[in-house]
Amino acid sequence: MFLWCVLVLVSLLSVATGTSAGVKARITQKGLEYGRAIGIESLQQKLRTIQLKDVSGTEKLAIGKVEYSITGMQIVNLGLPKSALRLVPGTGVMLSVGDAYISLRGNWRVKYSWIIKASGSFELAVSELAISTTIAVKSDVTGRPTVSVTKCEATVGSVKVRFHGGASWLYNLFDSFINKDLRNALQKQICPLVTASIAEMNKTLKTLNVLAKVDQYAELEYSMVESPVISNAMIDLGLKGEFFNIGQHEEPPFSPRPFLLPSQDTNMLYIGVSAFSINSAGFVYHRAGALRLYITDGMIPSGSLNRLNTKTFGKFIPQIAKMSPGLMMKLLVETVKEPIITLEPNNMTVQASSKVTAYAIQPNSILSPLFVLKLEASVSAHIYVTGLKLAGHVTLNKIDMSLAESYVGPFQVKSLEDIFTTVVKDVIIPKVNAGVKEGYPLPAIGKMQLVKSQLQVLKDYLLIGTDVKFTG
Known part of the structure; x- marks a missing residue:
């Protein structure tokens, strides 16, 4: 079709200089x-x-x-x-x-x-x-x-x-x-x-999906926020670039910060994904209750000495061994607010505030609460482009714990640090990585491929530089 590629490029990652754009793109x-x-x-x-x-x-x-x-x-x-x-x-x-x-x-x-x-x-x-x-x-x-x-x-x-x-x-x-x-x-x-x-x-x-379904919880809105800005040397375009709960478009309690794409022209296309866009995902998944996970002993690596039972926890909290001897345990980990993603040059970190509720599993399968911990975790993220998706991998930096509530009397939280580090590193982080490895769709049309893509983490946004290839 006449001028197919140019006009498709113009339409794809439509970003303008408006402050409401969560994503920006530039055709060189x-x-x-x-x-x-x-x-x-x-x-x-x-x-x-x-x-x-x-x-x-x-x-x-x-x-x-x-x-x-x-x-x-x-x-x-x-x-x-x-x-x-x-x-x-x-x-x-x-x-x-x-x-x-x-x-x-x-x-x-x-x-x-x-x-x-x-x-x-x-x-x-x-x-x-x-x-x-x-x-x-x-x-x-x-x-x-x-x-x-x-x-x-x-x-x-x-x-x-x-x-x-x-x-x-x-x-x-x-x-x-x-x-x-x-x-x-x-x-x-x-x-x-x-x-x-x-x-x-x-x-x-008109077949472009302005709402791209991500999973059962979220969809991405790709609608243009305004018409393209066209100069003598480039085309700048603007997308809303925001995650929403499926069928419920509630705005998060934060807005995009203005950012400017650098003056680069080595690649055909440059895409800027703001911290706002990524944080809107955290808001959506937290709001949907998707950031909660029950952890059982079967999820702990078999070689670990730290087991989810009252015998192991009783070594550090004797009251548990006395009150609930010989029982298996279950943990409920859930966020108390949306995670906060911070983008600095060459560094992307995620700060998650959660609570962990520990239960003893009674013989009749009833869960008896033992204690509740506040858990602050910091992870580093490596983000990359794969196909037409933005994917990633996270690693644990540190966790901080404090006691929120106890049903077994006072105890030293620090004594549980090794156990919960094992839980986070060996159970929660792999679960997170399995999800982010699936990736989040970048807008596309036709038989388009991104070629020689490179990604940089800059202040408040990710910059993708890429060439484009149409195979049909």
Whole structure:
């Protein structure tokens, strides 16, 4: 489809400079050039589909009025050897094509009274064909991108005709008006074809999922917050870039901080994911009750000496061994507020405030509460791009514990540090990593791939620099 790549890139990670954008993206000149290359290929294929209508009419010649018709025209060759793409600040992009050529063939017939009747075939070569079109890129009321042609011009330079069949003296008479009529027919059909081609793109762009489901708890909103900002050198675009509970779009108690993408142009596309976007995920999962986990002894590595039973805990809290001897235990770990993600240069940390409720499992399976701990955990995160997703891996930095409530009398919390470090490192962290390894979808369309992606952690946002490849 005409200018497919460029306009898709414009639509994908739509980010503008508005402060409400949680995600920002920038299409560089390199990205536009890639779009031009495959856009020209697509345009060439589209132009090959031109179906020129039959032409007929009457011409006044020296011998009188001559009726003529031109039928069965087919394109046999077409080339777009020169093209250029440039940005139109505040509007969109302009594609210009020069020195294009078209070769076609067809049939001709002339009639003059009852005296002259002749027919044959012809070959026509059009050279110095030029096309210039400006495409506006905006957002519609649903937050999806939309494109439209605001200006299109097509000019046909040289037209040469070679006739076959009939009397040779007719060719010179016929040449002037067949030349004129075919030139006009071509010029009239090229711009409507380009305009229709651009309009077709909107059908595809409307299929963009502005709400991308992540899992049973969350969805990501990818709607554009405003129309693209287009300068002489780049296109900046803006997405809401926010997690929501499925079907419940409640805003978190914090807002995106403004940030600027650095002036880099090595890659085709740059994507900035703000700390706001990532923190909105924590808000959503905490609100949905997804950040809670029951831990049983079967989840503890078999080689660990620290078991979830009253015998092990009784070594540090004798009251437990006396009050609930020989029982297995269960822990409930749940966040008390949304985790806070902090982004600093080359460093991403997550601070999670949780509480841990320890239960003894009675013979009748009833859970008897033993104590409640406040648990503050700090983890470091390594984030990376895999396919069309943003994924990660976390490691534990430290945990701090304090006693919130005890049903077995006072005890020294520090004595449980080894046990809970084992629980966090060997159970909770692997669970978290299994989830973040699945990744969170980046917006995409068609058969798009991210190539040679690199990710940097900067102040308050992640920066992804990547090239793009379309395989179909």
